[in-house]
Amino acid sequence: MLTIKESLEKVITEALIEVCGIKDAKGQVIYASRPEFGDYQANGVMAVARQLRQNPRDLAAQVVDKLAGNTLVTRAEVAGPGFINIFLNTEMLAGRANACLADHTALIIPSSHPQTIVVDYSSPNLAKEMHVGHLRGTIIGDSIVRILEALGHCVIRQNHVGDWGTQFGMLIAHMNSLSNDEKALSSNLADLEGFYRAAKQRFDAEPEFADLARSYVVKLQQGDADCLAAWQRFIDESLRHCEEVYALLSIGLKRSDLRAESFYNKELPNIVKALSEKGLLSESEGAQCVFLDEFKGKDGNPLPVIIQKRDGGYLYASTDLAAIRYRSDNLGADRVLYVVDARQSLHFQQVFAVARAADFVRQSCKLEHIAYGTMMGEDGKPFKTRSGDTVKLRELLDEAVARARDLVAEKNPDLSDTEKALIASTVGIASVKYSDLSKNRTSDYVFDWSSMLSFEGNTAPYLLYAYARIQSVLRRLEEESVTPGEHVYLVQPEERALAVKILQFAELVQQLGDDCFPNQLCLYLYELSGLFMKFYESCPILKSDSETRKSRLALANLTAITLKKGLNLLGIEPLQRM
RNA sequence: GCACCCGUAGCUCAGCUGGAUAGAGUACCUGACUACGAAUCAGGUGGUCGCAUGUUCGAAUCAUGCCGGGUGCACCA
Structure with a gap:
């Protein structure tokens, strides 16, 4: 097809x-x-x-x-x-529209070459609480995953969380100092951000504490049981927090998608060995490095990819190399997508190049950095609040829901409280996601509350409103026991334009599978909703004669189905009423 | 110093591999609710696409240079 x-x-x-x-x-x-x-x-x-x-x-x-x-x-x-x-040909358009009504799956045409695609996304650092900077990678990745699955690809999610490295020594040291008071520890851990800050303060201020922290890092990497237990406790707490945020955002990442940095720990010596055997490794200033001709650093000096530090410790390039090998060999990936901040593009260029040189990936396996821009403050500088902190993701979402709640109460006071609550949470969360997804991922963007929490214009509520309007019409006809037919006739220009747009959905999704720009999907859905609004204004449904009513109803229904599918690909669930 | 990204309406941003008269939203101004739902619709004001050369039948888009902003560049992730 x-x-x-x-x-x-x-x-x-x-x-x-x-x-x-x-x-x-x-x-x-x-x-x-x-x-x-x-x-x-x-x-x-x-x-x-x-x-x-x-x-x-x-x-x-x-x-x-x-x-x-x-x-x-x-x-x-x-x-x-x-x-x-x-x-x-207008008849051809009507025919295709009818075919989509008969079989909704026809709205998307699956890829003719299904692949196994690994998508690495979200990947928060477990040492701290998720903040607004984590929003992009998480929801863009989630949307890409949904799109690729809709196209019939076999998608393997990988949440490459940061659960390893020097800062965990500091956190364990802080935990151990509190552990005789179990209650205090629990409540302290509940505020991950505060916990991290407290640990960091002690690390900077108390030399004995810093030494202790460093010793824990070594013990942890050596597999010391007590250290591992404490570490596990912290990780569990931190993951619980992530999962709360994922649930709020409807992100489909499960524990089984977790491949944390620690997962690759035992592989790292083998990576070093393999690189050494390939003759790629050389020692420089005590560190084990790979030098590739195409990378130059400051002053034009050759730029190394450091695999192993002078003290024997490993860095994130080593872990990423192990992950690449795992994804290519164990997961059988044809394509690996890294949905990661654009600031890491040099890192990924290097890692990809080393992986190729060392044959860690099969020739046919494509590696892509799906980069996204940095979040900026209103002053055009990388984002920080007035107090110099980050805005917690949880806070942003709660605020969005609260604002949506006020608006629902104002617009639709007659709804029940449970219905208002459902609408408020859907609209609030959807607005935050949409405002981010609708921007081209490659450009930096300015974080500001008002645009994140806006409900007018090109926003999620516009799409949800169009959907709710259609459901409202369908409900009315249900009462009259008229079932929506599958007899689309395209007479008015507004009807025709709407049908053309609906049939272009398949073209768009296909393109998205290649270039991974969810903002194109937002734009499409906004235009689709706009065309529906025009159709709705100029082509009465309920008041027209039976044949026309059937046709327009079918077209409205098909619009709703397309909207729902599209919203679903963005990770947004539509509402029957709002 | 080198590399990557960006500069489009007052503001936030689209503009897909070069295509016909550069588009939305927002803000501001006019209109439309005894409603198939006004979280909407119709219309208006608003742009030397950072600047300059070049390639082309054709450039916001490609190339080169300059100006301005961001990011990255050896043991953090």
Whole structure:
């Protein structure tokens, strides 16, 4: 099964090749830039005409002739310097819409080459509480996972949490000093942020404490039972906190998706050994390093990837190399996506390059850093609150729900309290997620409460409102015992435009599977909702005659189904009413 | 010093592999609720796409240089 766009691309490319004789000619089919130019346009003729030194309009006319009789297209015309404007066959559109109503799964066309894809995302540091900076990686990763699964790929989630390293020595030391008072310890741990701060303060202020902390790091890495028990206790507490946040955000990460840094600990000596055997390892200033020609540091000096520190300890590059090998060999990944802050792009370039050089990944396995931008404060500098702290993710979400609660109470005072609470939590959380997902992930973005918590315009409530409106209409007709039919006729321009947009959902999801930009999905859903609103304003459903009503109802229903699927791919659950 | 990212309307941002007259939201101004739900809709004001060269039939998009901002660059993750 091909999308409309793919079908057009195929037909036009074939026609173009036939006409011009150039084997690698491309139709270059895109959405028409303006409504009067049709539904799609093909731009490929002009490039070919230049090569052949022919008149592009003549060439385009020959391609247009070849389209005669094609069932997808009603009309194709040459325009401007050599564009081909394509007007889709309205009956074909209605037919496809009806097919989607009969079988909802037809809205998404699965990939023709299903792959095993490992997605590394969220990966918080367990030493501290999750703050707003963790939002992006977590929800972008979650959305990508949902999209890839919808396309029929086998997706393996990997939550590469930071549960290992020097700071845990400090935390265990602090824990042990409190452990004779079990109650105090529990309540202290409940506030992870405070706990970390207290431990850090002592680490900086008390030399004996710092020495103790360092000794615990060594003991931990050597597998000392007492240390491990304390460490496990802390990790469990910290994970519980993460899971609370995941539950609030509907993030589908489970304990079984956990592959923490500690998981790779026993593998690290083998990594060193393997690199050494490949002849990639060299000693520099006491550390075991890999030097690759393509990386230069300050003053143009060769830049190492440090595998093992002078004191024998390992760094995160070593762990990442072990993880790459595990993902390629044990998990059988065809593709590994690292949804990680853009600031780590050099790190991943290096790790990927070393992994390739050392044959830690199969040739066919693709490694991609799905980078996202840094969160900035309103002053354009990396984000901090006035007091210099981070905003806890939990606080942001609670605030969003509280604001949504006020709004529901104002808009819909008659609803029951339980219903208000459900709406408030859905709208509040969805708004926060949407405001982040709707921005291009590669650019830095400014954190500000008001835009995160806004409920008007291009926001989650707009999409949820469109969905709730449709459900409202469907409910009314249910009372009249009229079942929504599957008889879409596209008469009004608003009906047609809506149907075209719905059928383009498959094209969009396909593209998302390749480039992983969820903001494109947000934009699509916003436009879909906008087209529905226009349809809703100008094409009455309940008041029209029976046939028209059936058709419009079916179209509205199909819009709702598409919206629901799309929202689901963003990790947002729609509401029956709001 | 080197590398990567960014500079589009007052503000927040779209703009997919170069395509026709650069788009949304917000803010501001006008209109539309005895309602298929106004968390909405219709319309208006608002832009030398950082600057300059170049490639091209065509550049916000590609190349080079400059200006401005961010990030990273040896034992933290």
